[in-house]
Amino acid sequence: MRYPPLYTTVALSLFTLSTSSIVYTNDGAIEGKLHQYNDIEYLSYRGIPYAEPPIGDLRFMPPLPKKSWTGTLDATKQKAVCPQAESSYYKTDQMNEDCLFLNIYVPLPHNEELLPVSLFAHGGEFNALSGYDDLIYGPQLLLEQNIIVVTFNYRLGALGFISLNIPEASGNAGLKDAILALKWVNKNIQFFGGDAEKITLGGNSAGAALTHYLMLSESTSGLFQKAFLNSGSALGYRFLARHPVENAIALAKEIGIESNNKTQILLQLKEADAFTIVEAQSTLGKGNKRNGFRPFAPFVPSIEIESTNAVLTDEPINIIKSGIPQNVPTLTGFNAKEGMKMLPAILRNVSLIEELNGDFKLCVPSDLEYPSDSEELNNLAQSIKEFYFNGANISKSNIGEFVNMITDTQFYHSTDYWIKLHKAHKESNTLYYYKFDYDGSLNWFKLTNQIDLPGPAHADELGYMFVTRMTAPLLQNATDTDNRVMQNFLSLWTNFIKYGTPTSPVTNYTWPDSGEDRTYLLLNDQPHARAGPPLPSRTKFWEDVYEDYYEYIRDSGKLEPQIVP
Ligand SMILES: *[C@@H]1O[C@H](CO)[C@@H](O)[C@H](O)[C@H]1NC(C)=O
Ligand SMILES: *[C@@H]1O[C@H](CO)[C@@H](O)[C@H](O)[C@H]1NC(C)=O
Numbered sequence: 001m002r003y004p005p006l007y008t009t010v011a012l013s014l015f016t017l018s019t020s021s022i023v024y025t026n027d028g029a030i031e032g033k034l035h036q037y038n039d040i041e042y043l044s045y046r047g048i049p050y051a052e053p054p055i056g057d058l059r060f061m062p063p064l065p066k067k068s069w070t071g072t073l074d075a076t077k078q079k080a081v082c083p084q085a086e087s088s089y090y091k092t093d094q095m096n097e098d099c100l101f102l103n104i105y106v107p108l109p110h111n112e113e114l115l116p117v118s119l120f121a122h123g124g125e126f127n128a129l130s131g132y133d134d135l136i137y138g139p140q141l142l143l144e145q146n147i148i149v150v151t152f153n154y155r156l157g158a159l160g161f162i163s164l165n166i167p168e169a170s171g172n173a174g175l176k177d178a179i180l181a182l183k184w185v186n187k188n189i190q191f192f193g194g195d196a197e198k199i200t201l202g203g204n205s206a207g208a209a210l211t212h213y214l215m216l217s218e219s220t221s222g223l224f225q226k227a228f229l230n231s232g233s234a235l236g237y238r239f240l241a242r243h244p245v246e247n248a249i250a251l252a253k254e255i256g257i258e259s260n261n262k263t264q265i266l267l268q269l270k271e272a273d274a275f276t277i278v279e280a281q282s283t284l285g286k287g288n289k290r291n292g293f294r295p296f297a298p299f300v301p302s303i304e305i306e307s308t309n310a311v312l313t314d315e316p317i318n319i320i321k322s323g324i325p326q327n328v329p330t331l332t333g334f335n336a337k338e339g340m341k342m343l344p345a346i347l348r349n350v351s352l353i354e355e356l357n358g359d360f361k362l363c364v365p366s367d368l369e370y371p372s373d374s375e376e377l378n379n380l381a382q383s384i385k386e387f388y389f390n391g392a393n394i395s396k397s398n399i400g401e402f403v404n405m406i407t408d409t410q411f412y413h414s415t416d417y418w419i420k421l422h423k424a425h426k427e428s429n430t431l432y433y434y435k436f437d438y439d440g441s442l443n444w445f446k447l448t449n450q451i452d453l454p455g456p457a458h459a460d461e462l463g464y465m466f467v468t469r470m471t472a473p474l475l476q477n478a479t480d481t482d483n484r485v486m487q488n489f490l491s492l493w494t495n496f497i498k499y500g501t502p503t504s505p506v507t508n509y510t511w512p513d514s515g516e517d518r519t520y521l522l523l524n525d526q527p528h529a530r531a532g533p534p535l536p537s538r539t540k541f542w543e544d545v546y547e548d549y550y551e552y553i554r555d556s557g558k559l560e561p562q563i564v565p
């Protein structure tokens with residue numbers, strides 16, 4: 001019998017609600033809610049505003065800290081998600097531009113000792129999803145490991161990332177939201193029993209890239225002590241907008257703003273309905289032939305002009321080469337078959353494959369800006385086609401090769417490459433590198449998208465980390481191997497969060513610092529460390545491609561911006 005009799009639960013929750021579920025912070029009182037999960041109890045505080053609503057004149061601006069309040073803030077219910085295209089995940093009536101909330105989950109009981117804190121940034125290509133626990137980010141498995149979990153919303157798409165390269169709209173508002181959430185946690189987590197000196201910033205996909213951007217910024221010094229990045233980095237070409245102003249102007253045109261005066265454009269964009277902006281942004285993306293091969297969103301982080309609020313003012317690769325400002329212990333890696341991320345779109349509409357076969361240059365990552373009619377681009381397209389497909393067209397019969405190509409271009413190479421550049425520094429901090437390669441009954445993305453190819457897709461690890469809506473009913477039927485993989489996964493991540501090292505004295509294998517040879521942990525049901533890089537011939541191929549490109553730029557080769565419209 002796992003659960004106590006009903007009356008005990010009721011009595012206990014009444015007692016707790018009337019005493020300890022109200023937390024008094026310096027900004028005001030917050031009321032949370034008691035929950036039970038398997039053998040633990042925990043308190044949730046959902047929908048705590050950490051910023052003033054980013055509406056009206058504050059749209060596109062860096063967020064302002066939330067002013068203190070009187071009375072007790074009700075944090076017993078989920079609040080709005082940030083505006084995004086309507087999908088099976090969220091409907092428009094769940095969205096509001098007033099969306100800058102965070103959620104805190106505290107395991108019980110806990111004594112005087114302050115607990116380590118994990119601040120987790122959600123994924124969703126910088127234009128979808130939220131930090132809430134309703135779809136993906138149910139924190140119970142992490143709470144069982146006795147840490148505090150904090151999740152948060154940040155502004156998405158154009159509302160979060162538009163840049164006109166002027167002080168009033170300099171870009172990266174969504175990253176600035178994350179920084180303010182971090183500051184809020186530093187200031188207030190002690191009132192929830194959390195240790196403000198043991199904060200680990202982490203995330204998956206866009207949340208991993210967000211984490212990485214904050215590691216590359218001088219502006220986050222002292223705000224977090226460790227970082228984990230599941231499948232994402234600032235070098236991932238789809239996570240950086242190289243021509244944000246052109247995209248902003250195209251968006252303005254899409255909603256009927258014809259001016260070329262940036263101040264005018266900004267004024268009118270601030271007057272537009274938030275959902276008109278969201279809709280225009282979806283329309284822009286659809287018309288793009290490189291859809292799937294150009295930046296997500298297309299409104300994502302960008303390089304800013306210098307200002308007191310700036311997060312990123314140089315190319316990520318330059319920052320990594322010269323030594324990252326937040327040189328903290330890091331845990332990062334990728335999933336063996338990340339590229340399955342592209343399959344739902346492709347399988348829904350086979351004419352997308354035809355389009356790629358008709359013009360293979362569309363498969364070249366959009367940060368390689370060779371002119372469209374150049375010999376360099378044609379040769380590169382041909383060599384990618386040879387390397388992955390032996391020169392054949394993409395088809396159902398070689399879809400596994402297509403998955404590998406996407407895995408490499410969108411996730412693997414950029415992760416492997418930044419690790420290489422970072423670990424070339426003697427003073428680089430410890431970095432734990434993994435390749436997740438387990439295919440069980442809880443692989444979140446494949447379940448959600450009904451994909452039955454072997455290997456773990458992008459975001460599949462989430463089923464071993466969180467109680468997701470998709471996997472919650474499957475947990476009771478998980479196999480022993482699934483459970484072993486899950487417990488191992490959780491102990492690696494939470495040991496890292498607690499102690500800075502993922503393995504513990506009871507772990508029967510070691511996961512060493514990646515070092516210059518990029519040693520990594522093969523993370524499956526028989527985890528063990530291996531000499532890196534994880535995919536040597538694919539690493540070599542892409543390192544050569546980018547070396548050639550940098551040489552082309554050094555030789556003053558002509559470039560053609562790959563902008564979205
Ligand atoms: C742009 O518009 C602003 C606001 O209407 C105006 O003050 C400014 O003079 C304009 N700039 C130019 C170059 O026309
Ligand atoms: C499929 O993709 C093609 C090419 O991008 C597009 O023209 C067509 O409208 C799409 N069809 C559907 C049903 O979405």
Ligand SMILES: *[C@@H]1O[C@H](CO)[C@@H](O)[C@H](O)[C@H]1NC(C)=O
Pocket residue numbers: 354357358393
């Ligand atoms: C590859 O696909 C393109 C576009 O559909 C087609 O024109 C071409 O003939 C195909 N090549 C082969 C070898 O099948």
Ligand SMILES: *[C@@H]1O[C@H](CO)[C@@H](O)[C@H](O)[C@H]1NC(C)=O
Pocket residue numbers: 473474476477
């Ligand atoms: C779990 O397994 C039981 C027994 O085999 C079965 O009846 C039940 O439908 C399964 N539940 C799910 C969610 O698959």
Ligand SMILES: *[C@@H]1O[C@H](CO)[C@@H](O)[C@H](O)[C@H]1NC(C)=O
Pocket residue numbers: 508509526528
């Ligand atoms: C570690 O322990 C697990 C579970 O007991 C076992 O399956 C695995 O083979 C062991 N691994 C090593 C490297 O000893």
